Amino acid sequence: MGEGESSASLYFLQAGWACRFATTRGGKRQIAAIMLPGDACNLDALAFDRIGNGVQMLTSGRILAIPLPEAREMRACNPQMALAFSWLAFLEISIMAQWTMRRGLPARDRLLHFMCEASHRLDHGADAELRGNRSLEVPMTQEWLADVLGLTNVHVNRTVVQLRSEGVLASNTRRIVVPDVDVLRRSVAFDPAYLHPKEARATSFRSVFS
Amino acid sequence: MGEGESSASLYFLQAGWACRFATTRGGKRQIAAIMLPGDACNLDALAFDRIGNGVQMLTSGRILAIPLPEAREMRACNPQMALAFSWLAFLEISIMAQWTMRRGLPARDRLLHFMCEASHRLDHGADAELRGNRSLEVPMTQEWLADVLGLTNVHVNRTVVQLRSEGVLASNTRRIVVPDVDVLRRSVAFDPAYLHPKEARATSFRSVFS
């Protein structure tokens, strides 16, 4: 799905990692959000004709597509569904506020904060396989990670090398690995409240879309 | 309204400037959004019990408060209203994505981009008085602006001084002034598409809340 296009369906990610991105005037790719199992890829299609962001898979995965008219129908006729949609939208807002905040942190904290977010989101996400894991695999090259964090790939690399020497990270090509999530979480200040982990992710909802 | 509190009402800004902010662990204030006439201040109260951000006025103004139960009632019983709420939420998402992106720009562009956003939003906002003005008054100290842009007040100042010497800005104490918005818009790459200016801001909506 390219930037500025209009999409015919609403997409829900059921397995795998994906991201939403924009390309700046300077030709640089800016990743605006990452999607994990259970997340919607292009909720805004419900409201706007033209989508601001492109969407791309980071891994192989499974996607559920709901034709837009059908999705709008669901929203209009089923109040539970409408609530679930808007709950997802507000969660996105909450997460994006943190992404803005994160941009103010130094590179090391920025990277660790992102890893923490990912691990918490997987813990509460739709893919039961991924919940409560001791370790975390982030299926991104350092270059993609740089676009997520708003850093250069070079600087991300220096930071990764550093964190590896501290034992917080491991990495092979195309993957950043957190061997022990507990160690990660102790190494940076992270308050998962903004992910609203406790509040039911509209339970009826998960059973439908995940 | 403080951070982490729960709010009893939904607040709509009818006149004046306000902002949503969070305080970081380091005690620094991070402004997550600014609200202009016609904007909702705490839409997320519709979904979450505890609000992540504090809300504060930047100027005197006028606020419309709708008790939460009543707002939820409106959403549930009036499909038009529900659509309007969610349209506002998606607009917020779109704007916040740009705020993240903006953090990747150098200070000068960051500042100008923000000014452009403000001028466009005022042009399409609820306060008719403010529409189509040749000049723009941003009622913020450089220190607040720094918190918006994620810069230090010192660096904002240097940037302001520079832009003033170029004739793009003027400023007296407590106010940044753009004498000529056209000059501003020519001085930085800015695409207002993300503000979805064309799409009706749920017209029925504006008449109710503005």
Place this chain on the structure above:
DNA sequence: CGTTCATTTGAATCTTCTCAAACCGCGTGG
């Protein structure tokens, strides 16, 4: 094996921050 993509390293440079001090405008109380 050669090609391509990703990671790593170095050196120079740039942007922004920090700390510190001076300055200015404005209102308050002496």
Place this chain on the structure above:
DNA sequence: CCACGCGGTTTGAGAAGATTCAAATGAACG
């Protein structure tokens, strides 16, 4: 009327963090 304090702006100098450009190394895949 003046002295003072306060919040906001301005300036300087040094340091930290991140970028750029360039090149070397490594891993995977046909």
